[in-house]
Amino acid sequence: MDRPPGLSIRARLTLSYAGFLMLAGVLLLAAVWVFLLRYVPERALLVNSDTTTGGVFPVRSNLLRVFAPRAAAVLAFLLVLGLVGGWLLAGRMLAPLARIADATRLASAGSLSHRIRLAGRGDEFRELADSFDGMLERLEAHVAEQRRFAANASHELRTPLAVSKALLDVARADPDPDVGALLDRLHAVNTRAVDLTEALLLLSRADQRSFTPERVDLSLLAEEAAETLLPLAERRGATVETCGGPSPALGSPALLLQLTVNLVHNAIVHNLPEHGAVRVRTQARPDGVALTVENTGEDISPRLAATLTEPFQRGTERLHSDHAGVGLGLAIVETITRAHDGTLTLTPRAGGGLRVTVELPRDPDGRP
Template sequence: MKLLTIRGRLTLIYGGLFLLAGVVLLAVTYVLVDQRMPQPFGVKVSDLPKVAATSPKPGNGQNIETLRALVEEVQDEAKRNALESLLTQGGIALIVVSAVAIAFGWLLAGRALQPLQQVTDTARRIAGADTAGRGLHERIALVGPRDEVRELADTFDQMLERLDRSFDGQRRFVANASHELRTPLALNRALVELAVTRPDAPEETRRLGESLLAVNERHERLIDGLLTLADSENELTERTAVDLAEVCAHVIDQAGKQAPDLPVHRSLAPAPANGDPVLLERLTFNLVENALRHNLTADGWVEVRTGLVGDRPTLMVTNTGPVIAGYDIETMFQPFRRLSRERVAGTRGFGLGLSIVRAVARAHGGTVEAYPRPGGGLVVTVTLPAA
């Protein structure tokens, strides 16, 4: 059985109180009318012998009992009619008052719960934010008397303030740390390149330099991914017109050089969108690069599609590859999380590719959906808001 809401309970309480008060009032009125209702005709039953004794007509003494019974019957009938009328009309009035009381209680309960509804709406908007930490800048800012509800709203605002500072500080730390790490990595790369390009450098030094350059490049890619992830979790301040078809064509030409023997089928229909061109290019590059990197089957292929679904620009990347379980899909979108076979096989990657894809899509107000392709591989669809 579905439980009543708080507003429904308060309405029943208000209506029940009015109904109880009406029943008590009707009962008291009934008792008072029953006890104090005057005798009809202005003659009391106890005065009938005196009336008969002073009457000049003969035979009145003999009719005292008959007259007494007649008067008592008339009195009882009048009293019964009056009480029945009181109960009937009082019951109708009680029903009308109860209906009015329930309606009044519904309005009064809604008025009393309006501050709580404001708290709920704010919490729902924050909980529905695309990215963790986004939307924490909102505040309830409840106005009114300083009662329990106002205290609850102020406490909720203080909690949001602390969470907002915490998430903002975390993003700034990641961005600042990434920027600071770029300088020593660039310096290391320059020194190693200088050492391996010297004419008198021995072969062992050259091989060691090539290994160090590969490690350095890997670290630079990690730092670049962290910076992109931190930037994509911020609100977009500027948006420009971007065609996903043009972005995909450029990315396919660049990423296709990593696997020249792997065919990349393209079906690029116009898909105009509004957003950050750099972030959208990184989103597309990560999807295509992942599709090429994890395509470990013979006769594999990659397909890239763009177009409008309804009026929303859509990008779909499909690739062949190993069979992926449905419960592993969400794991692939978490930062620094990779499938167990990737760690065992030593596939190069940091587990940031799809995390950046989701973060960039959410920063643009879009969504990312992925599901295993029948026969192996993955299908990833990115949908952005209409331009």
């Protein structure tokens, strides 16, 4: 927004300080003058008893001639002191604001790594600086995450296209290509590209919170997800167990079902080669509801577990099978959880595997 130039805050504060000091000086001198007018003539009459009533006026006249120049000198001194001292004091008081403004200009120019780190005891300026530093830190982390996401998404989307091109080039060079096998492989590659695109769209929609909250029972969603993925679990040699009572929450039934399906699918796929186990538990708590999905599997370090919610991160090898997923399962879970004002916790299990807990606010009208 274009604005006409005006006085700086420092100049306005200086004039305010000087004006206040001048007003205080005028009031003080006025009080002194009133005091002198009231008491000095009476004392003069007591000393010179022959003085008539008219003798009071020469006393006041002489007093005014003596008092006025000195009062003017005091006011001039106060004016200079107010301007100079006010300018220095305003500069000192506004120094933190100047540092915040410099940091703002650097951030607007794209430098998000700069921090103010204002030293000293807590006050309004330091609270503003700390809040600004926190905002820059979150913004820098978000921008870095978005850049990694864009790079990974580009790589993941380029892979099926490159594979398709390679298959077509090989088929074109082959004088007698196996059309059936070529179509099957192209279908598999195209299916993976479609799944990835749909996952990216779901990730974008979930982050926009464009849904009307409804009453949802997480225990019913857990049973539905387990039933839907039971054939996959049987092919993988894993068992799926659900337990827990009613867990009413407010949110999008479709998104919360997708969240539950992603967690159960992830637990089935990243499990032991044989005799794996998946346990899905729902629980109603005084302050909310919880959905916990845990599975057996390989050992996972806490450091690795903390990165699994990033897009295209996998705890095991990047196997591109029909059920290996596209690397967005837990990223979608985290986005849906955040859209429902919940929290997501990933904890490695003792002996291998992972425990994932989603905590959501409770439906205020839901009974325990």
